[in-house]
Amino acid sequence: MESDSSYKNKKVINIGIVRELTGLSERQIRYYEERKLIFPDRTPGGSRKYSFADVELLVEIANKIEDGVQTHEIRKEMLRSQKKQNPEEIRRKMIQGQLNAQFGFRKGPYS
Amino acid sequence: MESDSSYKNKKVINIGIVRELTGLSERQIRYYEERKLIFPDRTPGGSRKYSFADVELLVEIANKIEDGVQTHEIRKEMLRSQKKQNPEEIRRKMIQGQLNAQFGFRKGPYS
DNA sequence: CGTGTAAGGAATTCTGACACG
DNA sequence: CGTGTAAGGAATTCTGACACG
Numbered sequence: 001m002e003s004d005s006s007y008k009n010k011k012v013i014n015i016g017i018v019r020e021l022t023g024l025s026e027r028q029i030r031y032y033e034e035r036k037l038i039f040p041d042r043t044p045g046g047s048r049k050y051s052f053a054d055v056e057l058l059v060e061i062a063n064k065i066e067d068g069v070q071t072h073e074i075r076k077e078m079l080r081s082q083k084k085q086n087p088e089e090i091r092r093k094m095i096q097g098q099l100n101a102q103f104g105f106r107k108g109p110y111s
Numbered sequence: 112m113e114s115d116s117s118y119k120n121k122k123v124i125n126i127g128i129v130r131e132l133t134g135l136s137e138r139q140i141r142y143y144e145e146r147k148l149i150f151p152d153r154t155p156g157g158s159r160k161y162s163f164a165d166v167e168l169l170v171e172i173a174n175k176i177e178d179g180v181q182t183h184e185i186r187k188e189m190l191r192s193q194k195k196q197n198p199e200e201i202r203r204k205m206i207q208g209q210l211n212a213q214f215g216f217r218k219g220p221y222s
Numbered sequence: 223c224g225t226g227t228a229a230g231g232a233a234t235t236c237t238g239a240c241a242c243g
Numbered sequence: 244c245g246t247g248t249a250a251g252g253a254a255t256t257c258t259g260a261c262a263c264g
Contacts, residue, residue, distance in 0.1 A: 007118040007119055007163045008118055010163075012123070012124045012125075012128045012132070013123045013124065014123075014125055014255080014256080015255090015256070015257095016154070016254095016255065016256080017123045017160070021123070025225075025226080026256085027224090027225055027226065027227085028224080028225070030257090030258095031223095031224065031225070035224095043127070043233080043234090044233095045232075045233045045234075045256090045257090046232080046233075046256080046257060046258090047233070047234075047255085047256060047257080048256080048257090049128070052118045052121075065224080070223070070224090071223080071224080072223095125234080125235080125255095126234090126235070126236095127233095127234065127235080136246075136247080137235085138245090138246055138247065138248085139245080139246070141236090141237095142244095142245065142246070146245095154254080154255090155254095156235090156236090156253075156254045156255075157235080157236060157237095157253085157254075158234085158235060158236080158254070158255075159235080159236090176245080181244070181245090182244080182245080183244095
């Protein structure tokens with residue numbers, strides 16, 4: 001049992017696909033990482049790998065920047081909402097996520 | 112409203128990651144495609160893109176082959192179970208999948 | 223500050239073929 | 244039949260820098 005086996009949080013997506021999914025440029029995506037707003041995994045060779053959750057976060061970041069919020073402010077917001085996380089609530093959400101991943105859609109082979 | 116917006120069915124994963132996720136070789140993964148058991152998308156440049164559902168299907172395929180079932184037989188099984196699909200049931204599952212994708216885990220920004 | 227771009231290199235993936243059996 | 248491998252090429256991604264402002 002891993003700490004997170006949900007599809008949504010598995011880092012498996014290349015930057016090229018993230019570009020398509022978000023409409024952002026690769027330059028923007030890498031810059032937001034430089035500003036510590038997003039944290040992709042890396043392959044042994046150095047290629048970035050993102051999750052669907054990362055993709056959604058990137059869209060939210062881009063929206064705020066369009067509204068004139070600076071990356072430094074966005075980072076502070078994210079740190080604040082992190083601290084608000086109640087441990088028990090986090091646990092509940094993770095379990096719910098796993099249930100959705102296992103039983104939310106498919107029933108069995110080819111179904 | 113697309114016909115499928117679930118994370119599970121979005122084709123966004125490179126063959127290298129599929130190799131890691133399944134433990135199969137790239138040769139095997141490509142061969143199962145040649146035998147019409149799996150149908151990745153392609154980027155404009157020709158790179159294969161798989162979904163999480165594809166990854167799970169690949170594991171099932173590999174298990175059957177280990178059991179001595181030939182690709183041709185596996186293909187027939189898949190075609191049979193496809194026909195069993197009731198249209199109303201498919202519709203229900205797709206809606207459920209969309210609900211899970213939107214409300215099953217996250218509540219809002221950074222939560 | 224946030225983003226575009228050209229540059230050069232490295233990692234990744236592709237196809238078709240030969241091999242074994 | 245299913246899979247490994249070496250071969251050569253093409254697509255993809257990487258970093259650091261210059262530019263604008």
